[in-house]
Amino acid sequence: MDKLKTILAVDDEPNMRRLLEISLRQAGYKPLVAADGKEALQVLKNQTIDLVVSDLHMPSMNGLELLRTIRQENDVLPFIMVTAQGEIKTAVEAMKLGASDYILRPFDLETLEIAIAKALSVKRLNLENTYLKAKSEDENDGLIGLSAPMLALKQLIHQVAPEKATVLITGETGTGKELVAKAIHQHSPRKNALFVAVNCAAIPAxxxxxxxxxxxxxxxxxxxxxRIGKFELAEGGTLFLDEVTEMPINLQAKLLRALQEGIIEKLGGNRQIELDIRVVAATNRNPLQAVKEGKLREDLYYRLNVFQLPLPALRERSEDITLIAQDFLNKKSASISDEALQQLISYAWPGNVRELQNVLERAAILAGGNPISLHHLPADIAGTNATADTSFSNKQPPELTYSIPKTVEQLERKLIADAIAACQGNKSKAAKLLEISERSLWYKLEQYQLK
Ligand SMILES: Nc1ncnc2c1ncn2[C@@H]1O[C@H](COP(=O)(O)OP(=O)(O)OP(=O)(O)O)[C@@H](O)[C@H]1O
Ligand SMILES: [Mg+2]
Known part of the structure; x- marks a missing residue:
């Protein structure tokens, strides 16, 4: 059984503390309690805590101050804020400061349990949350590139950012659509409000x-x-609708209305809420094609497409590959041989900047502190000369054959030999690198008589 998760409940009301303690224990957690923010920080110093649930109003250091203090040192500790009905503004403030969630009091045990389960399950994803997005906005926009298409793009971003016009960012996967959306927000007068991203493909319809x-x-x-939605959370700021063509078609009608009128209605209500929001949408599909296929409403397309920002593929700006690679490697204190860099520049990068980053990340691990060279790159990027580069394939040059089993065997032999060499003979590390179990590695070594 998993170790019990430790939850710190912070409340100045002794009765509330006791109730929380009992409820948390009942729900299968290990509860700890503190009477205010100061006491909570003391507990946090001495114990490992998996989640904090804190009241907002407390005499000595309130919930917001506690959250702010925690976030100065810890970006990921799940934090649930308890606020009163009618304090939605404070709840939004808490979310901005990096709370995982909020619940309104009085709450029942089930609400608390759901919030805790949700917050614990998204702990790892927390790096993606609104707060970190808002935080990274302070730094520069991270768009690297001096090629003509990149300079043109940067200029367009600066031109469109100050306007409220909806922007539709298009481009292949990994071209930086999200990065550009953030840059638009960051260069806009809305930069002090939130940038709220919604991935329409990732959330169940x-x-x-x-x-x-x-x-x-x-x-x-x-x-x-x-419950407040992402629209409300983005009030005064920017709402980023990622993979917008994946939104269910009936919901697109509601979205269109919200965009046209600047008014939303929550589910189950008829209260009209007026909002001031700038929408930036993105898709890696061709939006007109999506309209033709009936995936994207035509009227929504025209509403979103006020200003289209097509992002160039990395292969269309291969001058930037060196800059992006160098920046990435600098951050990792790694380096690369001229020969290997040359191969990176001539490769077509269907996965664009993301693929480049992944290849470099893996190569840096394989190189283990040495400069990255050709044989640290995947075979299709390294080109043919790389296949002759390992001791193994020197002994047994691959035959020219159409046989799938033979080719697979050749490839497996090479990958295994490379991985074992890269891990200085450590089989368990090599298995990890190969993304197979240690057991399958042993089996293959036996089978190919590589032991
Ligand atoms: N011009 C650039 N300079 C530096 N890094 C970049 C650039 N463009 C993209 N990146 C990096 O590449 C990765 C992918 O970028 P991003 O997530 O914005 O792409 P995307 O177009 O949204 O991809 P997808 O369609 O797959 O969602 C990120 O790590 C991002 O920081
Ligand atoms: Mg994206």
């Missing part, structure tokens, strides 16, 4: 509507409290 628009108390079974 049936949840997307409430995720975007929120719901009123009682909207459906289980909607015991009002």
């Amino acid at each position: 049936e949840m997307l509507e409430s995720e975007l628009f929120g719901y009123e108390k009682g909207a459906f079974t289980g909607a015991v409290k009002e």
Whole structure:
């Protein structure tokens, strides 16, 4: 069984503390309690805590100050803020400061349990949360490149950023659509409000509507409290609708209305909420093609496409490859041989900058502190000369054959030999690198008589 998760409950009310303690224990957690922010920090100093649930109002260091202090040192510790009904503004403030979630009091045990389970499960993804996005906005926009298409792009970003016009960013996977969306926000007068990203492809269709628009108390079974959606969270800021063509078509109608009128209604309500939001959308599909295929409503397309920003593929700006690679390697204190760099420049990069980063990341591990050279690159990038580069294939040059089993064997032999060499003979590390179990590695070594 997993170790019990330790949860620190912070509340100045002794009765509330006791109730939380009992409830948390009942829910299968190990509870710790503190009476205010100061006491909580003391506990955090001495114990490993998996999650904090804190009241907002407390005499000595309130919930927001506690959260702010924690976030100065720890970006990922899940934190749930308990606020009162009618304090939605404070809840938003808490989310901005990096809370994982908030619950409104009075709450029932189930609401608390769901919030905790959710916050614990997204702990790893936390790096992606709104708070970190907002935080990274302070730094420069991270767009590297001095090629003509890149300079043109930067100029367009500066031109369009100050406007409220909707921007539709298009481009292949890994070309930097999200980075550009953030840059637009960062260069806009909205930069002090939130940049809120919603990946329309990653959220289950049936949840997307409430995720975007929120719901009123009682909207459906289980909607015991009002909930704010991403639209409301982005008030005054920028809402980034990523993979917008993947949004269910009926929801697209509601989105269109929200964009046209600047008004939303939460699920289960008829209260009209007026919002001031700038929308940036992105897709790696051809949006007109998506319209033709009936995936994207035509009227929504025209509404989003006020200003289209097509991002160049990396192969169309191969001058930038060196700059991006150098920047990445500098951060890792790694280096690369001229020969290997030359191969990177001539490769077509279907996965664009993301693929380049992944290849460099892997190569840097393989190189283990030495300059990255050709044989640290995947065979298709290193080109043919790399296949002759390992001791193994020197002994047994690959035959020219169409046989799948023979070719697979050749390839497996080479990958295994490379991985073992890269890990200085450590088989368990090599298995990890090969992404197979140690057992399968042993089996293959036996089979190919490589032992
Ligand atoms: N011009 C650039 N300079 C430096 N890094 C970049 C650049 N463009 C993209 N990146 C980096 O490449 C990675 C992918 O970028 P991003 O997530 O913005 O791409 P995307 O177009 O949204 O991809 P997808 O369509 O797969 O979602 C990120 O790590 C990003 O920081
Ligand atoms: Mg993206």
